[in-house]
């Protein structure tokens with residue numbers, strides 16, 4: 001697929017999926033603004049972007065639970081790139097559920113990282129895109145958000161909220177040329193899933209390819225790999241008493 005250069009912001013720049021998408025745009029001569037919390041790894045991602053052909057790479061270091069920094073992140077990204085065409089929101093954590101079951105604070109921290117933070121950022125960046133004539137906002141949700149269950153209490157709840165909020169923004173800003181893409185991957189082989197026994201684990205590259213295709217054709221909601229769409233539809237129909245027994 002031939003991509004045209006874009007001004008791209010990545011939140012959670014060291015994410016395998018987020019960086020994978022940005023790499024495709026870097027290779028097309030895009031300018032990239034990376035927001036990550038780990039300096040060494042964010043710099044490594046920046047070097048890769050430059051090596052692939054990015055015309056400009058900016059870095060911003062932040063723990064994305066710190067909402068008081070978000071205004072500055074948005075301003076700095078706009079200044080560094082001279083405007084924004086594409087925002088990728090990729091940061092999240094997947095805690096071991098057993099460690100959350102009796103720890104409400106840890107559960108709330110997961111909601112901060114996976115729900116409040118991406119929702120705040122997507123709304124802020126949607127406003128920037130609206131004000132500058134439009135662009136694409138890509139939010140990494142998950143098939144897990146389609147059904148709450150005991151194996152992923154906070155993670156599934158956060159992804160459900162992210163998907164719902166993205167749907168609201170999509171409708172609200174559609175007339176202003178703001179394209180909001182919700183991505184619902186099933187399990188993908190990345191650091192997030194390392195050591196986990198999850199079904200139908202997909203490879204990173206085909207998932208990244210499907211997301212880039214969806215960005216380019218301005219899709220609104222994708223499941224990736226595609227077969228998660230019918231599986232998720234079936235999961236949504238399962239009676240709650242059956243879902244209560246699911247261990248995943």
Ligand SMILES: NC(=O)c1ccc[n+]([C@@H]2O[C@H](COP(=O)([O-])OP(=O)(O)OC[C@H]3O[C@@H](n4cnc5c(N)ncnc54)[C@H](OP(=O)(O)O)[C@@H]3O)[C@@H](O)[C@H]2O)c1
Nearest residue numbers: 014015016017038063064091092140142185187188190192
């Ligand atoms: N992999 C899957 O199976 C899968 C399935 C469905 C949905 N997704 C979603 O896809 C997105 C990308 O996942 P991935 O597989 O690429 O995961 P990943 O490689 O583990 O990346 C997760 C990223 O989130 C960052 N992050 C976590 N907490 C942060 C914080 N407080 N501040 C800043 N950055 C923070 C991590 O930064 P550090 O490098 O500093 O830790 C890392 O860059 C996530 O939203 C995930 O929920 C993934």
